[in-house]
Amino acid sequence: MKLKKKYQLLLCTAVISVPVLLLAVSILMSMIYESVFKPINNGMPFHKSFAYPAMLLVFFLSLLLLAVLFSKSINSLLYKINVLNQTIRHLAADKQIPNKLEVKSDDEIGELIKSVNLLIERTTYRELELRQLEDMKKELLHKLRHDLNTPLTAVRLQLFYLEGQLNERAPIFESLYQQIQYISELTNEFNLYSTDTLDNSYILNDEVNLNDLLENMVKKWSYLYSIYDIELVYHPISKVLIWNSNDLWIQRLFDNIFQNALKHSKAKKLEVTIENSVVLIRDNGIGFDIHRKSAGLGLKIIGDISRLLKIRYTLRSDKHGTVFCFTASKESI
Template identity: 75%
Template sequence: MKLKRKYQLLLFTAIISVPLALLFISVLMTIIYNSAFKTMNKDIPFHESFAYPTMLVVFFLSVVLLAFLFSKSINSLLNKINILNKTIHNLASDKKIPNILDVNNNDEMGELIKSVNLLIERTTYRELELKQHEEIKKELLNKLRHDINTPLTAVKLQLFYLEDQFHDQKPILESLYQQIQYIAELTNEFNIQSIDTLENSYILNDEVNIHDLFEIMVKKWSYLYSINDIELVYKPVNRNLIWTSNDIWLQRLFDNIFQNALKHSIAKKLEVTIENGVVSIRDNGIGFDSNSKSAGLGLKIIKDISKILNIKYTLQSNKNGTLFCFTKNENNI
């Protein structure tokens, strides 16, 4: 029921209930007085007896009760407004992103809560995507700094040995030292503008909880999937699956599958399952020819990252949908 209709009905009920309550209580008290107390009070009329002020007290209490019941409905609306206000303030602050709100009604307030939930999902997606990109940049930047500083250190050592042999060239050697130091300082200042390749990157492996990884990813992608009317289902039968791998590049691997399903599959549902050491990602879209030369960059990235991370995967695709299955052979690490 819409809020306008709901509070119109509430106002109408409040207006009608007061005279009806007075009529009902007066009739009831009159019947009780005439049948049980009138003879005892020497046939004194009802309006002159003790029953009349008693009726007024009962009527006053009933009005207070009605006011309390009607105010509960208004308080419920005010509580929802306060929750929305607090949620939006938390979303706008630097604090943790608030959780999705429950939608209990299909009225205007329910639609407003859905809109706030959509804003939370969109913000969560942006925050997680930005965090992932920053982590990738930070990791590769550290590797690149290491790659540059290692040969610079070797050059410094070689210049140190050359000092004894070329005393007359000391100013030149000092200049070389300064240039090496300058290059070393530059590596701490520059910013990577594009990170599109993985082939020449170092990968630091660590223990990764796959369930925790997909919880973050599903939370990130739920916004885009919801606005495209695609159901995103996560079924972690095995919540303790641990892979020795790299958290950041695993996310990049699976992000490509989520993105391909979103953009190209024309699916209505994507389901992620973790069971018996296997990660399965299935959609019910139109499928594609995985052997076609126009299969796309996404599949190449999936193939390349899987190879570098030592992950085995199978791909099945037909007109009923697409299925990716991933396993990790820890013995080959």
């Protein structure tokens, strides 16, 4: 039965039951009084005897009983609504998927329960599908990491062979060895438990000497910058700057800045400075609009890694150049 018909019938029953109940109680009480109590009370009329207020009391008690019976139907409806509400909230929350609900009626609430059960089934299917996709991503990353390490090993051997042919260790070979080692370590650092965002990556923090790190990075990039006729300058005004962070991820952060400046800035000079616990990277290029929606992938990686490592950074860019300013948070000092 539909809810509309059910509660229309309930309303009609309530309207009819009140006068019927009053009539039934009055007749019953008068019959009892006439047959049992009237002879004892010397023929006293019913409306003047104690039976009349007793009848009213029975009538009100009967009305209270009817109200309780009718309210059970409403309470049953409210209970079903609350169960549906809690189930949908649990389904929307990032928790265990709730069990399907039992359908006990064919009314609108029953249809709604069927729809919620369908949603639970659909969500369960999507969860299983996502888990399978996540497992495939993990397997792919495992294979990709292995496939990257294999050619890197071959490149190391080829460089070693070339060094033997030249009988000298040129600076370019040292730079290439550092790049190969960096790529190898970076591929091993990727978190395989979640591949969606950097926020889910697992990071091991340690003390990082920014002076040494930036000095090595400037040496690493100096060869490429010299090819493009860009002056790369390092000014460690502050002699010691230690962050509690991750060496590889900070290298990746700064590598993106060096790469963007090399490819897009059209600068003649890039200056790296450490002063008052702040890392400044400044170029004198053409700049860019930092508010444009189509920001490059490099800028997104810089922002993601900075947030991941809890490093505060600001970016300023105009026609006179671009300035990156990095400061470690309290947790990273």
